[in-house]
Amino acid sequence: CEAAGYLPFTRARIGPFFQENPVLKNPFVEDALLRGYLKRHIPQEVSRDYMFFSRKGEVDGWGRECEVNPPRLVHFDPWGRRVDHIVTSHAWKRMKDLSAQEGLVAIGYERSFGEWSRVYQMSKLYLFSPSSGLYTCPLAMTDGAAKVIQSLGVSWPVEDAYSRLTTRHPERFWTSGQWMTERQGGSDVASGTETVAVPQTDGSYKLHGFKWFTSATDADMTLTLARVQDKTGATIPGSKGLSLFYAEVSRDEEGQLRGIEVQRLKDKLGTRQVPTAELLLDGLPLSEEGRGVSSIANMLTITRIHNSVSAAAAMRRVLQLARDYATRRTAFGKLLKDHPLHMQTLARMEVESRGAFLLVMDVCRLLGREESGVATEHDAHLLRLLTPVVKLYTGKQAVAVVSEGLESFGGQGYIEDTGLPGILRDAQVLSIWEGTTNVLSLDVLRCVARSSGMVLHAYFSHTKSLLAGASGVSLLSPAVKAVGGALCELEEFVQVAATRAPSYLELAARDLAYSLARIYTGALLIDHACWKGASPSDTYAALRWCEQDLCPVARNQRRGHYASNTSLDASLVFDHFLN
Numbered sequence: 183c184e185a186a187g188y189l190p191f192t193r194a195r196i197g198p199f200f201q202e203n204p205v206l207k208n209p210f211v212e213d214a215l216l217r218g219y220l221k222r223h224i225p226q227e228v229s230r231d232y233m234f235f236s237r238k239g240e241v242d243g244w245g246r247e248c249e250v251n252p253p254r255l256v257h258f259d260p261w262g263r264r265v266d267h268i269v270t271s272h273a274w275k276r277m278k279d280l281s282a283q284e285g286l287v288a289i290g291y292e293r294s295f296g297e298w299s300r301v302y303q304m305s306k307l308y309l310f311s312p313s314s315g316l317y318t319c320p321l322a323m324t325d326g327a328a329k330v331i332q333s334l335g336v337s338w339p340v341e342d343a344y345s346r347l348t349t350r351h352p353e354r355f356w357t358s359g360q361w362m363t364e365r366q367g368g369s370d371v372a373s374g375t376e377t378v379a380v381p382q383t384d385g386s387y388k389l390h391g392f393k394w395f396t397s398a399t400d401a402d403m404t405l406t407l408a409r410v411q412d413k414t415g416a417t418i419p420g421s422k423g424l425s426l427f428y429a430e431v432s433r434d435e436e437g438q439l440r441g442i443e444v445q446r447l448k449d450k451l452g453t454r455q456v457p458t459a460e461l462l463l464d465g466l467p468l469s470e471e472g473r474g475v476s477s478i479a480n481m482l483t484i485t486r487i488h489n490s491v492s493a494a495a496a497m498r499r500v501l502q503l504a505r506d507y508a509t510r511r512t513a514f515g516k517l518l519k520d521h522p523l524h525m526q527t528l529a530r531m532e533v534e535s536r537g538a539f540l541l542v543m544d545v546c547r548l549l550g551r552e553e554s555g556v557a558t559e560h561d562a563h564l565l566r567l568l569t570p571v572v573k574l575y576t577g578k579q580a581v582a583v584v585s586e587g588l589e590s591f592g593g594q595g596y597i598e599d600t601g602l603p604g605i606l607r608d609a610q611v612l613s614i615w616e617g618t619t620n621v622l623s624l625d626v627l628r629c630v631a632r633s634s635g636m637v638l639h640a641y642f643s644h645t646k647s648l649l650a651g652a653s654g655v656s657l658l659s660p661a662v663k664a665v666g667g668a669l670c671e672l673e674e675f676v677q678v679a680a681t682r683a684p685s686y687l688e689l690a691a692r693d694l695a696y697s698l699a700r701i702y703t704g705a706l707l708i709d710h711a712c713w714k715g716a717s718p719s720d721t722y723a724a725l726r727w728c729e730q731d732l733c734p735v736a737r738n739q740r741r742g743h744y745a746s747n748t749s750l751d752a753s754l755v756f757d758h759f760l761n
């Protein structure tokens with residue numbers, strides 16, 4: 183090429199250089215932390231079971247097809263009859279069959295791995311998620327619905343539904359929706375729910391209402407909320423008036439949906455693979471009345487954990503691609519992997535990603551313990567506290583890490599058909615649906631307040647016990663010291679906050695939730711690094727995690743942020759606001 187007279191653009195009009203694309207190899211084999219974690223905690227050999235997602239990128243290809251061939255709504259048949267048919271891609275349907283065959287919901291209910299069954303299930307989902315074309319969304323709601331039915335008692339008329347939600351047979355497998363949000367409120371469900379349930383003479387109910395967001399609307403059934411009307415047509419306002427309903431989504435002989443009109447599919451930033459609709463419910467036949475918000479809370483626990491699994495998985499996927507790309511892309515005369523600053527950037531993402539994974543898996547561990555009947559009271563408190571914490575924290579982390587991940591591909595990270603932008607779009611929803619960051623921070627406060635201190639007691643004592651296991655491991659001592667110090671700060675904060683008005687705690691809620699997440703995750707990283715099979719990278723990750731501000735709530739308390747800032751915040755936000 184360097185011969186005299188060589189002109190690079192005479193041979194081919196577009197020049198001879200083509201950048202090699204990043205290659206997704208085997209997501210399981212290449213995930214050191216996942217493999218270490220499973221080796222440590224699940225004694226049975228399950229590795230082979232995780233390999234199926236790696237079959238020549240087949241599943242990943244279907245996932246891509248779901249993205250480029252999104253669902254569409256056909257309102258009318260050629261003869262003008264209203265059919266409201268949601269047409270999904272071939273790949274989306276294959277995801278459904280695969281999910282059943284692989285037991286992606288069933289594993290949680292078969293419990294063949296005892297208290298580790300949820301870890302087993304969720305680690306499979308963690309591998310599946312980034313390739314699933316967001317099929318993990320209906321799976322999350324399906325799992326949540328099965329959990330609610332199980333907790334309310336599996337009896338008529340939901341027996342059959344339960345067995346379909348938890349089956350491994352594709353021809354029987356059902357997915358469920360979760361229809362809670364109405365136009366007036368998705369967070370404030372108690373005020374926002376206008377849907378009424380009118381009792382019928384046969385003991386069933388007809389629902390009349392408008393559900394504003396319904397994901398994976400091609401589901402076979404749903405759980406939804408409504409207010410039961412009394413004989414005079416009156417309903418009880420607020421949370422106490424809400425009941426939980428089961429409804430099957432079925433069609434009559436003419437192919438028309440029974441009791442449901444699909445208004446339109448949402449035009450969304452991401453999650454385009456998933457049909458999200460606005461539905462008008464009209465005369466939907468229903469089963470028995472449930473217990474409203476508190477009954478659907480079991481579903482929220484499960485879907486929030488699924489959300490966190492997807493968040494951790496998105497971070498891992500972008501990192502796997504980014505590090506591969508760093509071995510293929512040259513800039514300033516050397517591969518990206520040989521630029522220390524680029525490696526520092528990826529290493530920071532790696533630390534976030536490892537922390538997220540351990541936090542998520544620990545919550546899955548607690549869920550598995552509860553469901554297999556071995557949970558202590560401490561475990562139950564921890565599960566309640568950490569469910570909103572892990573959801574809100576990993577949702578935010580995923581957006582930050584995936585965004586940084588896109589930048590690591592330079593301009594190509596912004597190019598649609600690389601498949602990379604979709605990862606960011608899909609990550610953005612993780613902090614919105616299933617409870618926004620603020621709403622979940624308030625949920626943390628609620629569970630702390632309602633447990634009379636027991637939840638926090640469980641948190642402090644378990645975190646301390648994780649640290650105790652690292653005493654004497656000199657390499658980890660800076661990390662142990664940092665987490666120990668942050669725990670003391672957090673305890674002091676709690677003592678002071680207990681003497682203040684509720685508004686003080688409300689302002690501190692988000693920082694408190696972040697502190698709980700960072701401190702606990704630090705302890706988990708330390709604990710994992712102490713395991714006999716741990717690697718130097720595990721130690722390094724723990725040290726790096728613990729260098730950050732682990733207790734922002736203490737810092738901001740000292741700055742007086744929760745005592746006096748309310749009106750200043752509002753003035754700042756509304757500076758020059760035109761009313």
Ligand code: UCC
Nearest residue numbers: 319322362369371372397421475476479489492615616617
């Ligand atoms: O977004 C949605 C689906 C998206 C697609 C699925 C994706 C899944 C992941 C996929 C990954 C790829 S469905 C919509 C989700 N919507 C929400 O998450 C709503 C967010 N808002 C809240 O969480 C609020 O805090 C509310 C709605 C729960 C607040 O309701 P209330 O009625 O004002 O709250 P109360 O009065 O405090 O609670 C009522 C009862 C109480 O129990 P009882 O009556 O026994 O005293 C609470 O203790 O509900 C109980 N409760 C809970 N229990 C409330 N929250 C919880 C909880 N988190 N856990 C246990």
Ligand code: FAD
Nearest residue numbers: 360361362363367368369395396397615616617618620621
């Ligand atoms: P709002 O409640 O209006 O919140 C607006 C802002 O106010 C947020 O930043 C929030 O954090 C903040 N805020 C609210 N209350 C407080 C407070 N007390 N203190 C401080 N800040 C507060 N819902 C379903 O039921 N089923 C579905 O299948 C479903 N699918 C969805 C799919 C997608 C793609 C999306 C984007 C949403 C979906 N949702 C679904 C709805 C979703 O759950 C809600 O949008 C979400 O819970 C937020 O509710 P909202 O939109 O009413 O926001």
